[in-house]
Amino acid sequence: MTLLNTAILMLATALGAALVTPPGPQGDSARDALNLGRTHDQALYDAFNAGYRLTPSGIVDSVEVITEFRRAVLIVREHALQGEYSFTANDLASALAPYRGTVTFIAQLRLHPLNTYAAPPAYDLYVRTGPETKPVAAPAIKRDPVYPPGSLGPGSSMIGVRLEASFPRADIADVPEPTLIVNDEHGAIVWQTRIDLARFR
8 A cells, every 4th residue: 555545544534533523522621521520539629610610799609600621521520420430522522512612600699688589580691792892691591599408499588599691602702801790680780700711621
């Protein structure tokens, strides 16, 4: 076989592999996610997650960022805790398919202890892009009630609300001044912070 034929065969093999491999984290990223999700070093795992937390203030008790890579680690961790160590990089790519190209923010807010909400209030979470550009709104915002520890859930008084919203990462990464905003049900800003997605893997 000539050198040219060998090169063509190698190229065809590589292209074929690329076509049958599901999109998503591959190579080093997939390997890192699998290793980190399965680690027995709890301090390492906790430190990794801590790096994705933003600084809360006021009635906002916590805010965290879930990138594609962090979501991959969380998915692997969930399978590892169930003893599913046969979960592969291809399985991971398939599980990540619905979240490809997105970044998710989760904020938990504290409600007034004497609140009378029957359902989670319509707090909002969006990204302001700059003084002269349109904000980035999430296609949907998930609002879940938070109940006190030991309560029976629905029927008990809410102590907080958990907001979760996903955005196209490119819509945030490509703007000059991305700022994550949380509004109350009256439209007043209760918390905000500049976000730099470049610092999150």
